[in-house]
Amino acid sequence: MKSTIASAFIGLSLLFANATQAASLAPQWELTGFSQPESVYVSPEHEWIYVSNVNGNEPGFISKLSKNGDIEELKWVDGLGMPTGMGMFKNSLYVVDGTQVHIIDVESGKITKSLQANDAVMLNDLTVSDKGQVFVGDIASGKIYTQVENELVVWMEDKKIPHPNGLLAQGNTLFVANLARKLAQQFEPEEYGSIYKINIADKSLKMVNSSYRLGGLDGLTELNNSLVVSHFPAGEIYQITDKERTLLGTLDISTADISVDDSTDTLFVPFLLKNKVASYKIIND
Structure with a gap:
């Protein structure tokens, strides 16, 4: 299980739909020395950037970075499984x-609680709403979990989202980027993933039209009331609205779970197979 994410999609051959390119990505900084960095988390409200490192068959860890591109602490939280x-x-x-979620106090760097999803297969991405509701996707089983007291329970399952990868809560809506119709090394065009929006109150589901069969979808984040999604391992980064999709840029192989600081229009990208993290300014042409 330790190297599942690093190896499961290396052979993907993706063919992406046409999109406009009215914006671009300008490199700012790049850091190396990570070990299979899978996810980056950043927000305007917090000082630091956090990076999860799968780390092969060794214990996984979380790195702490400055927004200027300095490594504050490579193994800020260590001894994890496959974060x-x-x-x-x-x-x-x-x-x-793996099949649990750790809650870490950012002041002390200590795990205060761990939540277990007893029937989960492979949890992957997580988002927290502005009301504090936690949503976690099981990329293998297609289930989406939420926190109830001290455990994770199934919140929703829909056949339209068999492999939920990226998750993003915005107000009363949960956006879910589906990887594809199946977990495989080769996808046919009709099997490519799309993005769906779910009404948190009644769980009604609707596809974001501009994302229809966009590709093997991974990281999902927001930028000025739009969505930004990455394609692992092709390196495509798209900005999505209800009406159109814009190709922001094509990066190196293995772009994984991205994050955006929309106060500065800055994109942060972990390169899972390159052991590096990079920062890009999003420039509207």
């Missing part, structure tokens, strides 16, 4: 790790 997606609420960082 992947992250989210934050107040002063707590939520980190997915």
